[in-house]
């Protein structure tokens with residue numbers, strides 16, 4: 502087995518540094534270890550939630566050949582090291598296994614009174630509260646790589662009509678609404694995530710009439726919204742977040758989504774829906790992504806990835822992000 506002390510030393514050093522950094526920056530969920538030692542390719546996120554600290558381990562597939570037993574033993578050792586460094590019992594460490602979506606037990610019984618499932622945690626960000634779940638889903642409910650972007654959206658949201666496309670659990674909407682957006686629409690195809698978004702909005706006492714959760718295919722919704730805007734049947738919007746998945750082939754939408762192929766159309770539709778002087782944040786996690794040249798002629802594009810990728814991510818290409826502004830007419 503590779504020498505565990507390298508992992509131990511690096512994680513201990515990260516923990517010391519990042520804990521201080523997180524406290525100083527008022528950050529409660531951060532990436533504690535990001536494949537820092539190549540022989541130990543895992544990602545560890547730390548959640549200082551209401552009621553205690555939790556870690557999530559993610560295995561990173563490097564094509565390593567290990568038997569199931571060897572692998573299990575290897576991960577168990579890493580978990581023991583992390584438990585010791587963070588002074589946590591091992592049952593506070595959730596493991597997301599490679600190639601398997603569901604982890605942990607089947608523990609999703611709903612607690613009616615709180616709106617929280619028994620595995621749900623509540624973490625704070627920017628003074629707002631977010632439900633995260635380290636067990637039952639593919640992702641936790643809060644993408645940590647967009648922490649800075651959410652803050653930037655909040656800074657621009659006051660008095661604005663906000664649109665969140667591919668809104669997932671509505672975390673951008675929470676920031677925008679709490680920062681004073683006058684209205685918002687959060688569009689996502691998934692029932693589960695739309696309900697999660699609603700729970701996040703409720704948890705932050707956000708008015709669900711002014712801030713609407715819309716369960717729809719973004720392609721259909723955008724086409725209809727742009728037609729309605731052009732016909733004078735709806736208002737434009739002032740601030741948009743467009744953060745599509747890299748690829749999606751949900752049964753509920755027509756065809757497939759491929760961000761490389763579809764981003765010019767999506768961006769053009771967003772620009773058509775923006776009121777004069779409006780702003781669009783566009784982001785993608787696709788590493789090989791190339792921004793279409795023709796679409797760049799339609800507005801002012803500024804790549805802001807160097808600012809939006811947070812300091813706790815060693816992977817500077819975790820996402821790319823552009824600030825796109827519509828000149829005032």
Ligand SMILES: C[S@@+](CC[C@H](N)C(=O)[O-])C[C@H]1O[C@@H](n2cnc3c(N)ncnc32)[C@H](O)[C@@H]1O
Pocket residue numbers: 643644647666667668669670671672673688689690691694717718719720744745746749751754758
């Ligand atoms: C990567 S997440 C978006 C992350 C989100 N912007 C955030 O930062 O919290 C992808 C989301 O896109 C949604 N989705 C995928 N295809 C869609 C479609 N055609 N229309 C609407 N939502 C879709 C999924 O349900 C999922 O919630």
